[in-house]
Structures are given as C-alpha cells and as structure tokens.
Amino acid sequence: MTLVLVALLALVAPLAAAQETDPALLARARAILERAPLIDTHNDLPSMLIERKDGDLAGLDLGVVQPQLCADIPRLREGGVGAQYWSVYTDSANMRTNRSLHEALREFDVVLRLLRSRPELELARTADDIERIHRSGRIASLIGVEGGHMIEGSLAVLRIFHELGARYLTLTHWDTVEWADSATDRNEHEGLTEFGESVVREANRIGMFVDLSHVSAETMRDALRVSRAPVIFSHSNARAIDPHPRNVPDDVLQLLPKNGGVVHVNFIKEFVSPADPEWQARKKAALEDLHARLDDEKAVEAGIAEWEKANPHPGGTIGQVADHIDHIRKVAGIDHVGIGADFYDAGGTSMVPGLKDVSRYPYLFAELLRRGYTDDDLLKIAGRNHLRAMRQMEQAALALAGAPEAQRSAGAARVQIRTDHGDIEVEVDTARAPATAANFLRYVDGGFYDGGRFHRTVRLSNQSGQAVKIEVIQAGANPAREREGFPPIALERTGTTGLRHLDGVVSMARDGPDTATSDFFICIGDQPSLDQGGLRNPDGQGFAAFGRVVSGMDVVRAIQASPADGQHLTPPVTIRSVRRHP
C-alpha cells in the first residue's frame, strides 16, 4: 500500500462512519416522522436565549440555521420534529436565594415571546392542539417546567404555571427540594413528602403531567403510587443499560403499563453510555487528586480540563440510544417509550455523536428500523405514545374537575394509637419536621405500626424486619437499660433553652445505632411542647419532633410507670392499630 493510499483511507474513514446509515431506511424513517408527529419532550432553547442573548429576541432569526443555539426552524424541520416541549429551567441553586420563581417567569416570558415571533410555531395546550397544529404544517410548541423548586412550595404557582401553558412539572432538578428527593442529591425524604404527594394530586387535577426525570427512584415510586394520571419521564434512559442514578430502574419501568406513562429517551452521552459510570469515577479521583495538590480553584479547573482532554468521555453511539429503547420496550412495553433528546447547548458536544442536533432524529429511527421495528412501532415512539398518555392525563383531569383545589397543608393530622393500655391521640404537625412527619404518616397509612410494640426503653439488639419500636422516653437514668449494659438515655437539647424531656412530643429518629435493623422510633413523653427540635441522645440519634399528644396522656403516664421486665425489656404495651382520623 502506498503512503498516498494510506493517507486517503485516513481521510475517507470518518466519512464512511458517518454514512453507515442505509439511505433507504433513512428515507423510510423520514416518511414515518412526517406522519407521526414526532414529539420531543425536552429542549433547552429558552435557557440558551437567556444565557446567550439575555432574552433579547430582536435581531435573532430562527428562520435560518443558528449553530450557536440548540434549535432553529430549519434544523427542526430537517429532523422531522412535529411538536417540541420548550423547557422552562432555572438552576436549583436559585432555591437558596428564593429567586426560582422570578427566574422561571423570565423563562416563560422568553418562550411566549418566541412563539409569538415565529409563524412556524404555535402554543399547544392539548393533545388535540398538537395534532391540529401539526396538520397545519407548523411545529406545535409546548412548555415543560424542569424543577419543582420553581413553584417555591406553592400550589398556587403550580396552577398559574398551568395557565401560562405548562404541561409538565419535573418534580426536581439536580437538587433535592423540600418535598421531593432528587436522583443526584441527598436522600432526605425517602421520596415524596405529604406536600410532594399533594403536588402530584394537584397536577392530576389541573391537567399537567408529573415528570419524573431527575428524581430519585423512591420519588418515582411514590409519584406512581399517588398519581391518577400517566406520568412521563421527559428525558430519561434505562438504568440497566447505563447505571447512572438519574436513569430509570427496571422495577419502575415495570409500573408503567398500569400507569400508562412514557419514558422519553435522551441523547446525552453521560446518560447513554454504559461506560459513563467508570469514566465518572476516574474523573472524580482525578479531581480529588487535584484538590489535594492545589489550593487554587482556578488551577483545579484548568487541571480537570486538561484531564478531560487526555481522557475523553466514552461518548456513546446511536446504537446505544437504541439499546435503551430496546430495553424499555422489553421491560415496560412498546407503548411506553418516547423521545426527549434534551438538546441544551451548541455544537452538540454533550450529545451522542451522530445525534448532535435537532436535525438528526431520523438517524435514530433508521437504526430502529434496521433492528426490525415496524412502522407502527416507530409512530408510537415518535409521538403516539405521548399523545395517548396526554389524552389519558386530560381525561383524569376532567374526572377530577369537581375535586377541591388543594391548598398548602395547614399542618394538622390526627392519629389515634390504640394500645392494650388505652388509646392515645396524637396531633401531627406536618409543617414541622415535614420530612419525618410525612414518613410517619406514610407508615401509619401503610399499617406499618399495627400489631407493633411499645418498648419502655430502647433495645439495641435482635430487632429486625418491620418491627417498630415506640418508646416512652424518660429523662435521666434508665436502670433497665443500664442493666443491659447501655449508658443512660440522657436526652439533651442542643439549643438555648434547657429542656431535658421529650415529654408529650411525638418524634421519630433514623440513622441511629439501630440503622441496621431499619427501625423507626416514635417517642412519646408528657410535655406538651414542640419546641424541641435538635434533641439528641448520646448515641447520636436525632429526634425530629413533629407532633404532640392531645389526649391519652394518662395512658402515656401509665406506660411510663409500668415496670420493665428484667433484662430483655419485653414490651409492656402492644399497639393494636395506628390510624389517621378521617
């Protein structure tokens, strides 16, 4: 082989790779997308318009290709896009300065002005709108709000977002919010709090999709349990293919046929490539190494940029995106897959090569045809699944039209604890320690405590499974416990007042010495004050107070006074049931 030939081959090779899609399949894919319509459920053009242009649309012509943006009319047309959800997104860091709502309104404003400025785009509020606008040759435009932080804890804001055209709310973005856990942040609520559940119910009532991209698996399960309408994942992939925490686990995929929901697959390298987690781990190690050696944050940034140059991300392929679709099809079924590419920057460097911008959808559909998907399968994935789910969501809202508007919880729930010593009535203040209160009520509703035992003191061994301990905490030394070899429970307050009792307070603790047995404690004492946040005992357990005894203090005192039976501290009290008052 001559050198010239080798050089020629080197030039031709990348071209050959880009052209491996069979032109006949590509043509067939394009024809199918024309009919579909192709509905993409996530594009971040609004944020780009704010970041790059400060929201100023003057002088911007989206009628010509704008390579510095993640969408424009010609490339959407080339990609066969019939409907696009434009994302209202603000960084969840805005939570810390209470600017989320303000920033969200800027995003709505830019979307609505964008739609008014382009005759090719029209706002769609319903599934019927999508089909009508698509038939008219325009691109149906919808709005999705990416991050529950933007409602700032207010169902009124949720309703106003709906009035402005929003048709989905992603419950969290990268950070856990006060009422829902994110996949990529601390697990604070074990899913949704009670208020989080009311967000789901209110979205059902007003006719808005609950979007479960970005949320933790437990939040997904909670939302699927509560929702009376199909949910969506506006831009999520399968965890079995790429074990990124933000992807959807199989047990959740299995819940979709019953719920009717749809997972819309994205094209982001990080969430597509099975090799991503290994690369992330190496990057993390490199970062730690840089932090250990360098003080200057700028130098660390430069260092990690160098590292990324030398260690490029494994990327991902069109075939791997199809692998995610294959998997979701296998586990959830063909009726539960859609597309939500999540184009969010220019140049497509964050996307899978081959799917770098909004013109490239037909290449993915050609790959699915190559794998034996039928025309009908493609029509479903492209948009019919979403339309079907949207109609179900609209129907659910109609059915709930007479339901009362949910208000932010005023904060009270009554719970009756029936014991063999008598009944105790507890008022749960859900606004106080909302996470633990929500957990408590969830366990109450699930019958978790029924048939459980009151322990007079903490027992630290041999508790397993679902057994729950309800303690009556006493201040000061506890002879029975000491006999077991444990130090006295000396509850202390870490605040300014000198409270030493948990009396009359219902609280729950986690992550204490009993974590391995996954027990929760309810501590009931006889002091009717809730101002005892920050109570701790020397075992390091935190007790979050969220309720008070409102009747049955005589029962509590009787339990406190009853003798423990020697070294094993057999519970003197049996709980028959714990029920929420209707």
Ligand SMILES: [Zn+2]
């Ligand atoms: Zn996202």
